[in-house]
Amino acid sequence: xxxxxxxxxxxxxxxxxxxxxxxxxxxxxxxxxxxxxxxxxxxxxxxxxxxxxxxxxxxxxxxxxxxxxxxxxxxxxxxxxxxxxxxxxxxxxxxxxxxxxxxxxxxxxxxxxxxxxxxxxxxxxxxxxxxxxxxxxxxxxxxxxxxxxxxxxxxxxxxxxxxxxxxxxxxxxxxxxxxxxxxxxxxxxxxxxxxxxxxxxxxxxxxxxxxxxxxxxxxxxxxxxxxxxxxxxxxxxxxxxxxxxxxxxxxxxxxxxxxxxxxxxxxxxxxxxxxxxxxxxxxxxxxxxxxxxxxxxxxxxxxxxxxxxxxxxxxxxxxxxxxxxxxxxxxxxxxxxxxxxxxxxxxxxxxxxxxxxxxxxxxxxxxxxxxxxxxxxxxxxxxxxxxxxxxxxxxxxxxxxxxxxxxxxxxxxxxxxxxxxxxxxxxxxxxxxxxxxxxxxxxxxxxxxxxxxxxxxxxxxxxxxx
Amino acid sequence: xxxxxxxxxxxxxxxxxxxxxxxxxxxxxxxxxxxxxxxxxxxxxxxxxxxxxxxxxxxxxxxxxxxxxxxxxxxxxxxxxxxxxxxxxxxxxxxxxxxxxxxxxxxxxxxxxxxxxxxxxxxxxxxxxxxxxxxxxxxxxxxxxxxxxxxxxxxxxxxxxxxxxxxxxxxxxxxxxxxxxxxxxxxxxxxxxxxxxxxxxxxxxxxxxxxxxxxxxxxxxxxxxxxxxxxxxxxxxxxxxxxxxxxxxxxxxxxxxxxxxxxxxxxxxxxxxxxxxxxxxxxxxxxxxxxxxxxxxxxxxxxxxxxxxxxxxxxxxxxxxxxxxxxxxxxxxxxxxxxxxxxxxxxxxxxxxxxxxxxxxxxxxx
Ligand SMILES: Cc1cc2nc3c(=O)[nH]c(=O)nc-3n(C[C@H](O)[C@H](O)[C@H](O)COP(=O)(O)O)c2cc1C
Numbered sequence: 001x002x003x004x005x006x007x008x009x010x011x012x013x014x015x016x017x018x019x020x021x022x023x024x025x026x027x028x029x030x031x032x033x034x035x036x037x038x039x040x041x042x043x044x045x046x047x048x049x050x051x052x053x054x055x056x057x058x059x060x061x062x063x064x065x066x067x068x069x070x071x072x073x074x075x076x077x078x079x080x081x082x083x084x085x086x087x088x089x090x091x092x093x094x095x096x097x098x099x100x101x102x103x104x105x106x107x108x109x110x111x112x113x114x115x116x117x118x119x120x121x122x123x124x125x126x127x128x129x130x131x132x133x134x135x136x137x138x139x140x141x142x143x144x145x146x147x148x149x150x151x152x153x154x155x156x157x158x159x160x161x162x163x164x165x166x167x168x169x170x171x172x173x174x175x176x177x178x179x180x181x182x183x184x185x186x187x188x189x190x191x192x193x194x195x196x197x198x199x200x201x202x203x204x205x206x207x208x209x210x211x212x213x214x215x216x217x218x219x220x221x222x223x224x225x226x227x228x229x230x231x232x233x234x235x236x237x238x239x240x241x242x243x244x245x246x247x248x249x250x251x252x253x254x255x256x257x258x259x260x261x262x263x264x265x266x267x268x269x270x271x272x273x274x275x276x277x278x279x280x281x282x283x284x285x286x287x288x289x290x291x292x293x294x295x296x297x298x299x300x301x302x303x304x305x306x307x308x309x310x311x312x313x314x315x316x317x318x319x320x321x322x323x324x325x326x327x328x329x330x331x332x333x334x335x336x337x338x339x340x341x342x343x344x345x346x347x348x349x350x351x352x353x354x355x356x357x358x359x360x361x362x363x364x365x366x367x368x369x370x371x372x373x374x375x376x377x378x379x380x381x382x383x384x385x386x387x388x389x390x391x392x393x394x395x396x397x398x399x400x401x402x403x404x405x406x407x408x409x410x411x412x413x414x415x416x417x418x419x420x421x422x423x424x425x426x427x428x429x430x431x432x433x434x435x436x437x438x439x440x441x442x443x444x445x446x447x448x449x450x451x452x453x454x455x456x457x458x459x460x461x462x463x464x465x466x
Numbered sequence: 467x468x469x470x471x472x473x474x475x476x477x478x479x480x481x482x483x484x485x486x487x488x489x490x491x492x493x494x495x496x497x498x499x500x501x502x503x504x505x506x507x508x509x510x511x512x513x514x515x516x517x518x519x520x521x522x523x524x525x526x527x528x529x530x531x532x533x534x535x536x537x538x539x540x541x542x543x544x545x546x547x548x549x550x551x552x553x554x555x556x557x558x559x560x561x562x563x564x565x566x567x568x569x570x571x572x573x574x575x576x577x578x579x580x581x582x583x584x585x586x587x588x589x590x591x592x593x594x595x596x597x598x599x600x601x602x603x604x605x606x607x608x609x610x611x612x613x614x615x616x617x618x619x620x621x622x623x624x625x626x627x628x629x630x631x632x633x634x635x636x637x638x639x640x641x642x643x644x645x646x647x648x649x650x651x652x653x654x655x656x657x658x659x660x661x662x663x664x665x666x667x668x669x670x671x672x673x674x675x676x677x678x679x680x681x682x683x684x685x686x687x688x689x690x691x692x693x694x695x696x697x698x699x700x701x702x703x704x705x706x707x708x709x710x711x712x713x714x715x716x717x718x719x720x721x722x723x724x725x726x727x728x729x730x731x732x733x734x735x736x737x738x739x740x741x742x743x744x745x746x747x748x749x750x751x752x753x754x755x756x757x758x759x760x761x762x763x764x765x766x767x768x769x770x771x772x773x774x775x776x777x778x779x780x781x782x783x784x785x786x787x788x789x790x791x792x793x794x795x796x797x798x799x800x801x802x803x804x805x806x807x808x809x810x811x812x813x814x815x816x817x818x819x820x821x822x823x824x825x826x827x828x829x830x831x832x
Contacts, residue, residue, distance in 0.1 A: 032639045039635075040669050042549070042580045066568070068650070068665055075665070077645040082635065082669040084576035085569070091545035092580040095505065114600045115525065115565070122542035126501045145663035146568040181496040181536065189532030190488055190495045196535055210600045213527050213537050215499060308642030 009400040016399045016434045017406030017448060019059035019103070019245075019279055020052040020418055024083035025069065027313075028283060028382070030303040030412050031080050037415045039080050042092060047415035049093050052100055055422030056436050058447045059101035059132060060093065061225075061245070061408055062086035066110055067143045071312065072321060078309050087119045094127035101444030103132030103225055109158055110138065110147045113168035114208055120222045121173060121214040129218030129443030134225035134245060135236075137162050159232045164205040166224070166240055170455045171199050173221045175212035219443035221453040238265035241276060242450050245408050249280020250382060255403035277405040277448055283383030284409055286420045290387060297385045300412050301376045310372035313379050317353060317360075327372040331364050392428035399434055469814045470801040472762060473771030474515075474791065475555075475716060478507050479522035479540075482782070483720055483775035485533045486740035490733065492780035499536050501546065507779060508547040511554060514787035515795065515802035517812055518555035519547070520588050520679075520773060525564075525600045533741065541573050548581035553802070555809035557586030557679060562619025563612055564592055564601035568662055570619065571626040578671035583808030585671070587623075588694070589616055589680035613684060618657040620678065620689045625653040627675055628820045629665035651822040673810045674817045679716070687711035691815055694718055694773060696748045700761075703749060704768040714770040714813055718748040719762075722777035723755055723785045730754075733777060743777070755789035759797075762790075766799055770813070 023029055024039055037044045049060045064086050069076040086104035093102055102123060106116055124131035137158035144151045153161060180195035200209045226233065226241035237244050248258035255278075263273045285300060287293030305313070307327035315322040319337035336353040364374045384391055398404045411417025429435035441447045451457065481487035481498065488495055497503055511519050522528070523540030540558035548556050556577070560570055578585040591612045592598075598605035606612050631649035638646075653664035678685075679692040687693065693710035696718045697703035707715045720743075722730035730752040734743060751758050765772055776782030794800040803812045810817060 031637055031644050036637075040579050042582070046549075066667065067663075068667060075645065075647040075650050077643045077647045080644055082630065082645075082667070084579055084668055085572040088541060088545045088573045088576040089580065091542040092549035094501065095546050095549035110566070111569070112601050114602075118525070119539050119542060122538040125499055125538055126504065126542060126546045128501060145661070147566055147662070148660040150660070176536075179496075181498070183494050183496050185489050185491055185494065187495065190534045191531055191536070193531070196531075206602055208599060208602060210525075210596070211527050211535065213535065215536060306642035 010402050011400050014399045014402070014405070014434065015436060015449070016395055016429055017277060017279060018052070018055065018057040018421075019061050019101075019406070019408040020048060020057055021061045021063065021281060021408045021410045022048055022414065023063055023410050025063065025065055025079060025081055027079045027304050027309045028410055028412060029080045029414060030300065032303055032306070033413065035416060036413060039414060040082055040084060042089075044415040045084075045089055045093060046096055048411065048418060049097050049100060051415075051418045051422055053097050055418065055426045056439060057100055058406070059103045059408075059444060060090070060097070061103040061132075061134070062089060062105060064105040064107060064136065066107060066138065067140075067146055070142070071315075078306065078312055087123055090131070091123050091126055094123065094130065099130070099439045099442065099447070101130045101132050101223065101447065102127050103134055103223070103444075105134040105136055105227075107136050107138050108162040108165040109153055110143060110149070111165075113165045113206060114172065114210055117169035117172045118213060120169070121217070124217035124219065124222050125214060129445070131217070131222040132225055132243070132444055133222045134227055135162055135166060135241075136227060155230070156232065159228075159236050161205045163236060163240065164203050167203075168199075168201050168206050168208060170221060170453070171201060172210075172212040173216060173453075174455055174459070175199050176215045178216060180215055217443075219445035220456055223444050223448065223450065234262060234265055235269075237276070238262060238269045238271070240454070242445070243277045243279055243448065246278055246280045249282045249404055249407060250384070252398060252401075252403055255280060255398060256401065259403050275451065277450070279406045279408045280404055281382070282407045282409055283412055284391065284407070284421055284425065285383060285385040285412075286388055286391065286424055287385075288387065290390065293385045293387060304412065305372060305376050305379070307372055310375040313375050314371055317356060319353060325371070328370045331361055331371050331374060388424040388428045391425055392432055392434075395429065396432045396434045469812075471799045472766040472769075472794065473517040473716070473813060474794070474800055475518035475520055475557075475771060475773040476511050476516050476783070476786070477520045477522060477773060477775050478511065478779065480528055480534055480537065481780065482778040484734075484737050484741070484743045484777050485529050486737045487778045488534055489737065489740060490778045490781060495534070498534065499538055504538065504543050504546055505550040507783070508551050508554065508556075510783055510787055512551045514783075514791045515800065516554060516791070517771065517800075517803055518557055518586060518809065520557045520586075521559060523559040524561065524590070524592060525597050526592075526594060541577065544577055544585070545580055548577060548584065553584070553805050553807070555584045555586055555677070555803065555812065556581055557588050557677065559588040559590050561590045561592045561616075562623070563606050563615045564597060564603050565619070567619040567622035568626065571623040571666060572668045574623065574676055575627055575666065575668040575671045578673055578676050579668070582806075583672035583810070585673070586677035586679055586692075586809055589620060589678060589685050591616060591684055614658065616680075616685050617689065618655075618659070620685065621657070622653065622655050622662045624675060624678075624689070625655060625821070626662075626664055626666040627671055628822050629653050630668075630670040631820055631823045632670050632674070634669065648826070649823070670820070673808045674820065677809050677813060677815065682710050682712065692716050692771070692813070695769070696746060698747060698749060700749070700764055700768065703765065707768045713815055716771040716773050717765055717769045718746070718775065719765075719772050720748050720750045720775045720777070721758060721782055721786075722750075722752045723758065723782050724753060725781055725785065730777070733781065737777070748775070755785055755793070758790055759793045762794060763797065763799060
């Protein structure tokens with residue numbers, strides 16, 4: 001095994017950070033295996049969170065989708081679905097974990113800042129400084145039908161609202177001074193006079209006037225995650241986020257390109273390059289040998305890409321309903337139909353459908369693949385496959401070259417899917433000096449090695465300047 | 467009704483029902499908003515044998531200086547407590563005057579999953595116009611409009627709970643389907659001020675429907691499982707109970723017990739130096755534990771349960787635990803919830819049929 005001299009790299013002392021993403025939707029979670037556990041039983045969440053904590057993960061992460069997914073106006077029935085409300089579930093996990101961060105994906109379009117800021121703050125206090133918020137804006141039109149406000153915001157407006165939303169939330173989180181509450185029942189008042197301030201915000205999106213109800217937590221504010229990939233999304237992250245949950249973690253060059261792009265945007269936003277952690281979402285498949293790992297991957301893909309799922313994925317690409325075709329037969333002879341994007345789950349933006357279909361046809365023909373085999377080989381890809389030591393070498397290379405700061409891992413099996421990573425991969429990473437051997441802090445912010453919240457830094461700078 | 471004659475609930479918000487209760491608390495003020503405090507109180511209540519804890523809430527501060535102005539949201543506290551207890555029922559207060567019913571439904575359904583069927587919901591109103599500014603919405607100013615918002619909100623929340631049939635997850639390997647979409651239902655609610663499509667994003671709660679508690683003057687009786695009624699004396703309570711029209715009725719009772727160090731009256735007088743004990747028209751027992759046992763015994767003839775509001779949690783809750791509940795238990799007036807029992811069954815309420823499933827069966831047999 002060849003190992004690069006650990007000092008002959010851009011970031012010789014960089015550490016890998018892991019989060020676990022209990023995804024709860026889409027075909028990457030296998031529901032058909034005998035050991036596929038419940039997606040809603042609290043025991044599943046506890047088991048995954050506690051395994052991650054045993055593996056010294058930084059964060060346990062929950063996604064959110066505020067409407068059940070539909071394809072062609074019908075509820076999508078092929079994948080796992082039915083998730084708990086993220087903050088509620090995480091508040092429960094706060095009681096049965098000690099060190100792991102608890103990150104909620106919560107929407108800025110269909111929430112109000114005072115309410116959401118209060119809920120996140122409550123989670124942050126109950127977990128003693130372990131809360132995180134993945135700020136998402138919802139990229140579809142039909143979610144609004146579940147809410148009083150209804151409707152839909154276009155892309156630019158969503159980010160404008162998200163940014164002002166975050167500003168209001170942070171102002172509320174800063175509304176109480178540190179040590180704002182009396183330390184004795186004999187004090188003249190429960191709160192220190194002047195230490196709790198009323199917040200008045202009047203902006204283009206929000207007009208609020210209230211006294212926040214919660215003190216700062218041990219980490220100051222919840223840690224801010226961001227997962228948008230557009231230019232606006234990346235700039236939003238560079239201005240506001242502590243962590244990016246990216247989609248660029250499979251290929252080294254792609255990951256490095258993304259990280260360099262984010263570093264440039266951070267500089268432009270006046271922040272240090274190391275002010276933000278990049279944790280791509282990924283899947284990790286481990287075998288004792290390379291062959292065993294590949295064998296396992298094949299089994300996993302067959303469970304994930306069932307015949308119906310293969311037809312569904314191909315249907316999105318072709319733009320036509322293929323659900324009555326034979327997934328184990330050849331590719332459909334039909335020409336793809338280039339559809340209008342109505343923003344629903346069934347209408348993904350696929351760059352050039354005709355070119356992709358032509359490429360699939362050529363490769364399927366060359367290899368003699370069925371439609372399902374083609375979807376497995378050429379459809380949505382993710383993840384890393386290998387032996388514990390091979391993966392540890394690869395990840396050490398990624399992190400030491402500044403392509404990533406770690407991964408947000410989605411287990412393909414709930415609740416046992418993290419076991420191999422914690423039991424087999426983590427020790428190899430520790431041996432290479434790229435993974436902690438104990439938690440370095442008690443808060444999520446400390447464990448991620450982050451500075452204090454952005455607004456508190458600027459307040460301190462102002463004090464020092466003045 | 468079978469089961470014990472009386473169910474005891476206790477409200478655990480802050481330091482007690484007196485605005486200045488914090489001055490007699492056994493912990494320093496800066497320890498109020500901590501996980502230790504939140505879990506500790508719930509554990510005492512569970513060990514004492516209470517049927518239910520309720521957790522008050524609202525988007526505005528719980529009080530004004532010099533009294534506590536901080537509070538962790540009831541839903542977050544309830545979820546945290548659910549994971550640190552095993553038998554007691556847990557009902558957060560959640561007003562739907564301004565909140566999104568879709569979110570409220572998801573949160574409460576999640577709480578029921580987390581607690582394995584021990585969750586309830588206390589519906590209240592956001593009365594202050596200031597709450598509207600917090601939510602960024604025009605005020606729902608008059609009482610009728612607030613009743614309308616609660617009514618519509620509860621309708622949406624309850625419909626969403628039924629929008630997944632219990633067995634919607636089929637895991638049919640042969641057909642590659644995880645869900646049976648015929649067992650998922652759009653609720654298609656259209657009210658006066660908004661519409662909600664559905665279905666829910668959370669599977670049906672273990673109880674089917676959570677136990678919904680509220681005041682009959684604020685919520686239509688047909689939407690409630692438990693009416694929370696107030697009256698200054700047993701006669702007023704009996705009258706209110708008789709006309710509630712809900713499956714169960716709980717009386718609101720405020721208590722200030724005699725402790726070894728001070729009588730209940732002395733404790734009330736001590737706190738009166740700072741603030742008066744807010745009068746909500748509820749029966750108030752200020753005195754001995756034995757006296758409270760007798761009063762509850764008397765009330766058990768008129769109501770199914772009592773929700774206690776202790777003057778100071780750190781002083782009254784230990785006495786309730788050591789003297790009052792054991793005495794009631796000896797008289798077989800109360801019984802602690804059995805392990806593995808849902809809040810509904812503890813209260814002797816049936817698990818409701820699913821409104822959409824029932825409709826679907828009718829359709830098929832037509
Ligand atoms: C890896 C990843 C995970 C995401 N997870 C969620 C999620 O759980 N819920 C959600 O509403 N949006 C999620 N999103 C969507 C984004 O947060 C964002 O709203 C969307 O991508 C549109 O923004 P964009 O145009 O900047 O990419 C995710 C995006 C990425 C890249």
